[in-house]
Amino acid sequence: MKELTHPTIAHYDREAVGFRDSTRNHDVSGNYAAFLEAIEAQAPFTVLDFGCGPGRDLRYFTSLGHRAVGLDGSAAFVDMARADTGCEVLQQDFIALDLPTEHFDGVFANASLFHVPQPGLPNVLSQLHRCLKTRGVLFTSNPHGDDQQGFSGTRYGCYYTLETWRQLLSSAGFEELHHYFRPPGLPRAQQPWLASVWRKL
Secondary structure (H helix, E strand, C coil): HHHHHHHHHHHHHCCCCHHHHHHCCCHHHHHHHHHHCCCCCCCCCCCEEEECCCCCCHHHHHCCEEEEEEEEECHHHHHHHHHHHCCCEEEEECCCCCCCCCCHHHHCCHHHHHHCCCCHHHHHHHHHHHEEEEEEEEEEEECCCEEEEEEEEEEEEEECCCHHHHHHHHHHEEEEEEEEEECCCCCCCCCEEEEEEEEEC
């Protein structure tokens, strides 16, 4: 599977500055709200930003007083996120995770899990389930499709239907709270992103 993940990581290492500049002002406020409102623990929360990139979302969570830890496979992103936020940021390939058990109130996986090769996804979801506290929350947002997978340029992605995504998350021990398609207010054909919120059973 490293033959699938390493080209993706290398892409983000090469394009880190451009990616940071082009996504810095993306409006993901709806995703933040869906994630944070579902967490039942008492604030401040301990959250893992899974696929944190250059640190935009880490900065937001810490601005609210939460304890945020980042994780990314790209060394360039990890350096950027550490420098920009002062947060702990782990450099780990998604298919080779080493996470503490029952440590986080929530995992925020915004535009990241679709890069996990399909054969490795059940194990990754199991690792995320294990790192969450009881009734912890997993937020995911991924481009959806018809269960196709493959390279787009030098980045590998899997594009699941809602039904398949539900099966994968349910099999990993998560209960769906709700889902929505993004951007809001557009016809479904113009909403490429599927966001969903899950609770650890």
